[in-house]
Amino acid sequence: MSDKVSGFFKRLFGTEPAPEPTPAPPETQPETPVAPPQPETAPVAPTPEPVAPPPPAPEDVPPPGPPETTPDYIEAVEDQFVTPPAPIAPPAERQSWFSRLTTGLRRSSDNLTASITSVFTKRKLDAATLDELEDVLIQADLGLETATAITETLRRDRFDKDVSGEDVRAVLASEVEKVLGQVARPLVIETSQKPFVILMIGVNGSGKTTTIGKLAQKFAAEGKSVMLAAGDTFRAAAIEQLQVWGQRTGAPVIAMPAGSDASGLAFDAVTQAKAQGRDVLIIDTAGRLQNRDELMNELEKIIRVIKKVEPSAPHATLLTLDATTGQNAMKQVEIFGKRAGVTGLVMTKLDGTARGGILVAIAKKFGLPVHFIGVGEGVDDLEPFSANEFARAIAGRE
Numbered sequence: 589m590s591d592k593v594s595g596f597f598k599r600l601f602g603t604e605p606a607p608e609p610t611p612a613p614p615e616t617q618p619e620t621p622v623a624p625p626q627p628e629t630a631p632v633a634p635t636p637e638p639v640a641p642p643p644p645a646p647e648d649v650p651p652p653g654p655p656e657t658t659p660d661y662i663e664a665v666e667d668q669f670v671t672p673p674a675p676i677a678p679p680a681e682r683q684s685w686f687s688r689l690t691t692g693l694r695r696s697s698d699n700l701t702a703s704i705t706s707v708f709t710k711r712k713l714d715a716a717t718l719d720e721l722e723d724v725l726i727q728a729d730l731g732l733e734t735a736t737a738i739t740e741t742l743r744r745d746r747f748d749k750d751v752s753g754e755d756v757r758a759v760l761a762s763e764v765e766k767v768l769g770q771v772a773r774p775l776v777i778e779t780s781q782k783p784f785v786i787l788m789i790g791v792n793g794s795g796k797t798t799t800i801g802k803l804a805q806k807f808a809a810e811g812k813s814v815m816l817a818a819g820d821t822f823r824a825a826a827i828e829q830l831q832v833w834g835q836r837t838g839a840p841v842i843a844m845p846a847g848s849d850a851s852g853l854a855f856d857a858v859t860q861a862k863a864q865g866r867d868v869l870i871i872d873t874a875g876r877l878q879n880r881d882e883l884m885n886e887l888e889k890i891i892r893v894i895k896k897v898e899p900s901a902p903h904a905t906l907l908t909l910d911a912t913t914g915q916n917a918m919k920q921v922e923i924f925g926k927r928a929g930v931t932g933l934v935m936t937k938l939d940g941t942a943r944g945g946i947l948v949a950i951a952k953k954f955g956l957p958v959h960f961i962g963v964g965e966g967v968d969d970l971e972p973f974s975a976n977e978f979a980r981a982i983a984g985r986e
Contacts, residue, residue: 686977686980686981688963688964688968689961689963689971689977689978689981690980690981691963692939692964693938693939693963693978693982695940695941695944696728696941696943696944696945696982697983697984698942699942700725700760700945700982700983700984701753701757701983701984703724703727704724704753704757705753707720707721707724708752708756712750713742713743713746713747713748713749713751714747718743718747721738721739721742721756722738722739725738725739725760725945728943728945729943729944729945729946729949730764730948730949731949731952733952733953734763734764734767734948734949737763737766738756738759738760738763741759741762742755742756742759757983757984757985758983758985760979760982760983761979761980761982761983762979764948764975764978764979764982765979767948767951767952767975768947768951768958768973768975768978768979769975769976770951770955771951771958772957772958772974772978773957773959775904775906775932775957775960777807778903779867781901781903782862782866782867783815783858783861783862783865783866783867783868784867784868784869784903784904785861785894785901785902785904786803786868786869786870786871786902786904786905786906787871787873787894787902787928788800788871788872788873788906788908789887789905789907789924790875790907790910790920790924791876791877791910791920792875792876792877793875793910794875794908794909794910794936795908795910795937795962796875797829797830797872798829799906799908799934799936799960799970800816800830800870800872801829801830801832801833801836801837802962802967802969802970803870803960803970804816804833804837804839804870805833805837805967806970807868808837808839812867812868813864813865813866813867813868814839814866814868814869814870815839815841815842815857815860815866815868815869816830816833816834816839816840816841816842816870816871816872817842817857817869817870817871817872818830818831818843818844818853819850819854819871819873819874819890820850820872820875821844821845821846821847821849822846822847822874823846823874826872826874827843830872842856842857842860850873850874850886850890851889851890851893852893854871854890854893855894855897857869857871858894858897858898858901859897862897871890871894871902873890878927879923884923884927884928887927887928888927888928891905904931905929905930905931905932906930906931906933906934906959907920907921907924907925907928907930907932907933907934908934908935908936909921909934909935909936909950910937911935911937911938911940911941911943912941912943914941914943914946917946917950918946921950921953921954921956925956930956931956931957932956932958932959933950933956933957933958934958934960934962934970935947935960935961935973936962936970937962938961938962938963939963939964947978959972959973960972960973961973
């Protein structure tokens with residue numbers, strides 16, 4: 589080993605390096621290897637424990653980092669400890685209900701306004717253009733009566749005059765608001781009725797159980813004591829879902845094993861809610877198609893049993909309507925209204941369809957109160973119905 593290497597080794601470890609042993613040729617090497625003689629300066633000791641070398645001088649310490657440390661890397665590492673963390677950005681502001689409603693009705697609005705714009709290619713409003721507009725409005729599920737009212741208003745005020753798509757949307761919003769203004773009524777919880785019993789009904793997948801959870805959240809936020817009844821005894825998942833909502837809202841849930849008698853559960857629920865002095869009892873029911881007579885008979889039985897405990901109950905029978913079903917929703921309102929005595933409507937899933945105008949046709953034909961509409965899955969995506977906001981949103985007039 590060269591003197592230069594030997595000097596470096598001595599500075600580093602404080603001693604001279606041991607000379608490397610020279611192995612004997614294979615044919616002459618003894619069976620037991622003999623350790624090479626150590627230098628006179630090296631201490632003789634029996635197999636010493638390995639000792640970590642002393643730390644090198646500060647100027648010899650390499651900076652922490654990967655094997656090939658670069659100045660850029662060192663600077664980046666130092667910045668991690670020197671630069672203070674960036675401030676946490678405040679959460680994005682929650683959109684207003686009208687903004688969410690407009691977004692939810694975008695498909696319905698875009699479909700309708702695009703069709704209106706395509707009709708008005710002429711500068712003068714004539715009979716042919718009005719006929720085309722009427723067809724567009726009917727295809728948008730607004731209903732014949734509403735479509736006729738809109739075209740007749742334009743015929744009276746703007747016939748043979750210049751008219752634009754914006755003019756038509758203004759008339760559309762006005763006429764829709766007239767129809768919906770007669771049915772936009774809040775759900776009033778009568779404090780004289782304890783409990784105020786709400787029966788939720790509707791077809792499969794219309795959103796009954798989710799709507800119950802959202803209503804329970806709203807009532808609890810208003811300071812009302814709420815009880816829930818898992819009356820959809822056909823589906824274990826529906827029972828579990830309602831129990832989760834009960835945990836979230838602090839509302840006890842009356843439930844039985846899947847397959848139990850739904851009318852017996854309703855009886856127990858009303859009895860317990862009365863005994864506990866609950867403000868509101870919301871009873872879930874299994875989804876059923878309006879054309880299944882045996883299922884509608886079962887629903888009538890549930891109502892009869894509820895009346896045995898509280899003759900005035902249910903105080904509200906709410907039909908949840910899935911907006912994506914379009915014209916079929918009209919038939920649902922008709923049959924459920926006759927068989928179960930529907931007192932109000934909740935329209936859900938308006939954000940999933942381009943046919944939100946069906947609510948206008950239903951309101952015009954049946955005149956039932958529309959209490960709530962939903963445009964999403966969140967708790968805040970179910971709100972009391974406003975005719976003005978709905979009319980502006982569906983007409984694309986933000």
